[in-house]
Amino acid sequence: GAVVSQHPSWVICKSGTSVKIECRSLDFQATTMFWYRQFPKQSLMLMATSNEGSKATYEQGVEKDKFLINHASLTLSTLTVTSAHPEDSSFYICSSGTSGVVGNEQYFGPGTRLTVT
Amino acid sequence: AQTVTQSQPEMSVQEAETVTLSCTYDTSENNYYLFWYKQPPSRQMILVIRQEAYKQQNATENRFSVNFQKAAKSFSLKISDSQLGDTAMYFCAFMFDTGTASKLTFGTGTRLQVTL
Numbered sequence: 001g002a003v004v005s006q007h008p009s010w011v012i013c014k015s016g017t018s019v020k021i022e023c024r025s026l027d028f029q030a031t032t033m034f035w036y037r038q039f040p041k042q043s044l045m046l047m048a049t050s051n052e053g054s055k056a057t058y059e060q061g062v063e064k065d066k067f068l069i070n071h072a073s074l075t076l077s078t079l080t081v082t083s084a085h086p087e088d089s090s091f092y093i094c095s096s097g098t099s100g101v102v103g104n105e106q107y108f109g110p111g112t113r114l115t116v117t
Numbered sequence: 118a119q120t121v122t123q124s125q126p127e128m129s130v131q132e133a134e135t136v137t138l139s140c141t142y143d144t145s146e147n148n149y150y151l152f153w154y155k156q157p158p159s160r161q162m163i164l165v166i167r168q169e170a171y172k173q174q175n176a177t178e179n180r181f182s183v184n185f186q187k188a189a190k191s192f193s194l195k196i197s198d199s200q201l202g203d204t205a206m207y208f209c210a211f212m213f214d215t216g217t218a219s220k221l222t223f224g225t226g227t228r229l230q231v232t233l
Contacts, residue, residue, distance in 0.1 A: 032218040043208060043223045044162075091160060097218020106218060108162035 002028045004096050006109035013084055013116055021079045021112045023094030029074035030096035034106065035067075038091040050077055084116040119144045119211050123224035130199045131232055137184075138194045138227045140209030148214040151185065151192045152221070157205040165207070168192065170214070196229075204231045 003026040013019045023033060032051050036044040048064075050056040050071035058064045066088075068080040077096075081088050091113050095106040120143045130136035142151070153165040168176045168185050176183050180197045196203055209224040 034218075034220055038160075043225050044221075046220050046222075049220055093160075093162065095162070095221075105164065105167065106221065110159070110161050 002107040004107045004109040006094055006112050010113045015085055015116055016083055018080055018082045021092055023077045023109050025075050025096045032097045033071055033077040034095045035079050036093045086116045089114055089116045119222045121209050121211050121222050121224035123209055123227050125227045127228045129230045132199055134199055135197045136199055138207055140192045140224055142190050142211050150212045152210040153194045154208045155205045199231045201231050
């Protein structure tokens with residue numbers, strides 16, 4: 001199956017700073033990338049959908065100015081958490097999809113644990 | 118909006134036994150996909166099985182099979198011959214069939230513990 005990587009796997013940052021998370025599709029071109037957030041012992045909640053070269057579409061309740069998503073190439077999408085606060089501490093997971101895949105399967109990255117102190 | 122409901126927060130099964138996880142969903146659309154994902158302690162999401170809504174035949178993948186009841190909007194997962202490595206969170210998920218990658222709507226998950 002296709003491989004999606006995320007970097008870093010774990011990051012600790014101080015309140016008020018910004019942190020960038022990278023999501024890469026290693027062996028296929030990801031026309032669409034999804035960013036999910038998962039709190040401990042909870043489900044995945046979609047934050048935004050991004051298509052290469054276009055602005056991201058954010059889900060209701062997600063602050064677009066706080067969670068900046070860039071999808072500048074077919075293999076890389078980034079999520080930047082700006083002015084991070086402790087309540088932003090969570091597990092962030094990206095997934096990639098591409099047209100023509102049977103069943104529209106998405107490939108998930110291993111996730112990034114963000115801790116804001 | 119689509120909703121996916123998993124009514125069993127936790128389940129336990131003995132090794133080699135069979136367990137069924139429940140999932141119901143709500144949609145007014147006719148073309149969609151349903152998935153079961155496994156999330157082990159590593160937190161890597163792993164696709165277990167996929168069902169196309171237009172297919173009447175239930176999907177199977179080795180020890181994993183589903184009971185897809187479209188009219189009842191039910192999509193349960195049966196794990197046969199449970200193994201210790203099956204211990205994980207299991208999420209049921211829904212996706213519209215748009216012909217391209219679409220967002221997934223997840224249920225709240227069922228934590229499955231396989232015991233000796």
